Every structure is written in structure tokens, then in C-alpha cells.
Amino acid sequence: MGYLLALDQGTTSSRAMVFDGDGRVRGGAQQPFTQHFPQPGWVEHDPQEILDTQFDCARLALADAGIAAKNLAGIGITNQRETTLLWDRKTGRALAPAIVWQDRRTAGMCDRLRDAGHTDAIRERTGLELDAYFSATKLAWLLDHLPDARARAAAGELAFGTVDSWLVWHLSGGVLHVTDPGNAARTMLFNIHSLDWDDELLALFGIPRALLPRVVDSSGVCGTSAPSVLGAAVPIAGIAGDQQAATFGQACFSPGMAKNTYGTGCFLLMNTGDQIVASQNRLLSTVGWRDAAGVSYALEGSIFMGGAVVQWLRDNLGLIRQSSEIEALAASVPDSGGVVLVPAFTGLGAPYWDAYARGALMGLTRGSGPAHIARAALEAIALQTVDLVEAMRRDGAGPLTELRVDGGAAANDLLMQMQADLLGVPVVRPRMLETTALGAAYLAGLGVGMWSGTEDLAAHWQVERRFEPVMSADARETALAQWHRAVERARGWVRAG
Secondary structure, three states: EEEEEEEOOOOOOEEEEEEEOOEEEEEEEEEEEOOEEEOOOEEOOOOOHHHHHHHHHHHHHHHHOOOHHHHHHEEEEEEOOOOOOEEEOOOEEEEEOOOOOOOOOHHHHHHHHHHHHOOOHHHHHHHOOOOOHHHHHHHHHHHHHOOHHHHHHHHOOEEOHHHHHHHHHHOOOOOOOEEEEOHHHOOOOOOOOOOOOOHHHHHHHOOOOOOOOOOOEEEEEEEEEOOOHHHOEEEEEEEEHHHHHHHHHHHHHHOOOOEEOOOOOEEEEEEEEOOOOOOOOOOOOEEEEEOOEEEEEEEEEOOOOOOHHHHHHOOOOOOOOHHHHHHHHHHOOOOOOEEEOOOOOOOOOOOOOOOOOEEEEEEEOOOOOOHHHHHHHHHHHHHHHHHHHHHHHHHHOOOOOOEEEEEHHHHHHHHHHHHHHOOOEEEEEEEOOOOHHHHHHHHHHOOOOOOOOOHHHOOOEEEEEEOOOOOOOOHHHHHHHHHHHHHHHHHHHHHHH
């Protein structure tokens, strides 16, 4: 049956995994890369470092699996979304650092567009909130700030892409400039109703159509890799943004099924089938994936700071040496002692969408210590997720009966129990936590005919542990009320100052 290679390009590391026809991992590799913070609110990556680490991981994963590229049936690609790159079509070289999804430099541009009355039209066409999180204002900023960029873009000399497009371009030796509908739907330039780039939005943001990639199915062969990259020409058969891929890897194939990924951020997606659910609570209506059978949509809530909160405790405060130490430290106290952490370090995502909120640590007393702060940090991750679930409920989504979880922080038993307690529903952790890479492999496998349909894939999904809620309803309501009081104090901080 052959093997599948998944390239999983994330916000803080690049990863590659080799899967067999039963969805089992046969090899893998992971490399971190540098985060750049040139100014307050700015977050950048080196595009060449993204390529180098990702392709190194691909070769190492093949070696770890003991196979050659010629043994691969297909390649699936999944990526950090919204991160924006601009490159020269002749040389393939990026013109500037990649502007990462966390970057807030274009918040003022969004304010001006909001004041001009464009919010509703953008939401109706794209399913997105008008926010600096998405690619459109980042791309406009690059065109405005790089010499001759607008003229060169209009002349067809430049190419824009999110990270998937950047990887496929170089994986194919510059032959393919493509993206899938799920990634395109995160740019704020893509009409999720017509499933095409939107001319009115392109005019609004001043983006020449010549810059844009061709939109191809998320599952299906769109081309092949250049033999010089991995050693053989391999079909590129799956493309999906990381959260769409994780939803697919969690086998959330039916409307109403939901998963939450605990990565750098947290991302809760609920499958809404072939229906676009227009949120009244500032969630995102987005494309999940598209294949030969049609398109699946999703309702999404995005939290900017998930696992990144733990990284902050490690790198900035020095409370832990390794991220894995957070669980033991937090478990060393029975509760947070009244400490509440609002991790709005890059603003607040759904359902608040407050670019001017900033992080706040509240409720400190002389008795507060590192363990209380660590516990408050884990609670903050779980509490932000509760806000998303409640917003989905208000939007008319069916009652959540369970939450499937994945991502690095989902391995934290204490966090998962907190999540079940604060949600009041079971949290279900699968045996395979790396569902983002698995979803990319699944999409590629379907694209090359390795499996007949999603029923085959659903049979592979297995539960590792189920966390049942034990917190009382009164304690849950008290915790949520305290959290919401703290959030209100953190909101609008930059403006208030």
C-alpha cells in the first residue's frame, strides 16, 4: 500500500511524520526554529529557516522510517495558518520576513476599515472578523512597505502565499503556486460562498489578483514534488491548515462533532457539514476541507495564547525549565489561591476580538507563589475554551456531548481534568495526539486512493483516556464569574493607558 509523508509546519517548530496504510507512525522528526519579535506586537519568522527545518525533518523522518521517497504513495501538508509570505517568482526568495498570525502591527489598519463600515461585508463574504490576525492586512502592509512591491505585484513578478503555498512552491521546484480552500478562507480575501477569491475584497485591500495562488482541493493530487528535494517525484495529495487537518485527523466527519487543539494557541472547531453557520457571537465561519465529494464547513473559535502561556512561564518568568514540568508544579497546590491569569499577550481572540487587551495577573497576595501562577495559567487555557463552547451554544450549535482533544498540551492530565470540570462535559483524548500530521496524511491517502472513504478512517480513531467532570455546578459558576471579571479588567488596556 505504500507510505504517506506528512509535513507539519507549525508556529514554533517544523515536523514530519511517516504513516503506513493503517495510520500508524513509522518515523518522524521535529526541529524548532527561531521566533523574532523586532518590535512590541510584531512576530516574524525567517522564511528560509521554515524551509530548511521542514525539508530537513522530511528527510530525517524518511530515514527514521527506513524508507526512501520512492516508497511514498503521497505527501500531505499542514501548516500554521494566516502567516503571510511574499516572494519573487523568478528566484523563489522571500522579500521580507514572514508576518506571523500572532502579529498585531496592522491593528490600526483594521480600526480604519472598521470605522469606514466594512466589518459586516467582510464577515458576510469571508465568515471572519475584521482583525489583524488574518492575512489580508499583513499582505497589504508588505506591499506598502517594501520598495516597488506594489508595481512588481501588479506586473505578476511576485507571489503571495500562506505557509502551505510557500512549502508547495519549493517542494515542487517552483512549479506549483497553490493553496486549498481551508487556508484560503483564512486570508480575509476568499469568498466562502463562491469558494473563490473575492474581487471586491481584493480592491478594498489593494491586492492584485496576479499575486494569488490557485485554489485546489484539500484532498487530491495537485502535482508532484521535484526529485531534487526528497529524492523522487511524489504526488502532493493533501493540503490543509493545521486546525482543519486536526479536525480531519480527529475523525470529526459529521456535523456537530468538535475538537480542540492545544498548541501554541487553542483552536476549537465544530463540523457544520455543507452549511455555513453565521455566528452571532464573533466566532468564525470557515471552510474545513474540500474534496471530490464536496465541501465541509466549520464553526471555529480561536484562542491566541494556549500552550504559549506555558512557554511564557518557562522562557520569560523562569518558573519551569521545561514545559513538561508545569503539570507537577501546578498540582503541588490544591487551587490557584485566587490568582487569575488573563494571557492576552497578543490581544484576545474569540469571542472578544480585542487587539488592545493585554496580559494581566490578578488576585495576588503575599501567599501567592510559582505553583499558584502555574495553576492559574492552566486554568486560563481551559477557561478560554469554555468561552468558545458557550459562544457556539448561543449560536445555536447543538449541545456539546464531548470534546475531542489533541495537541501537545493535551498530554497534560491536570489540564484535561480542569477542562472537563469547567466545561461540564467529558473530554476525550485519543491514542494518537499528533492529529494534525495524521489529518494531513489522511487527506493525502484519500487523494491517492489509499482509502475508500472517511468510514475507513473513522475506524482507526481510538480513545486513550476519557476525563469525566467532577466539579460541582456552583464551583464552576464561581470560577467562570471570577474569570470574566478578570477578562474585563484586561480588555482595552493599551487604549486605556
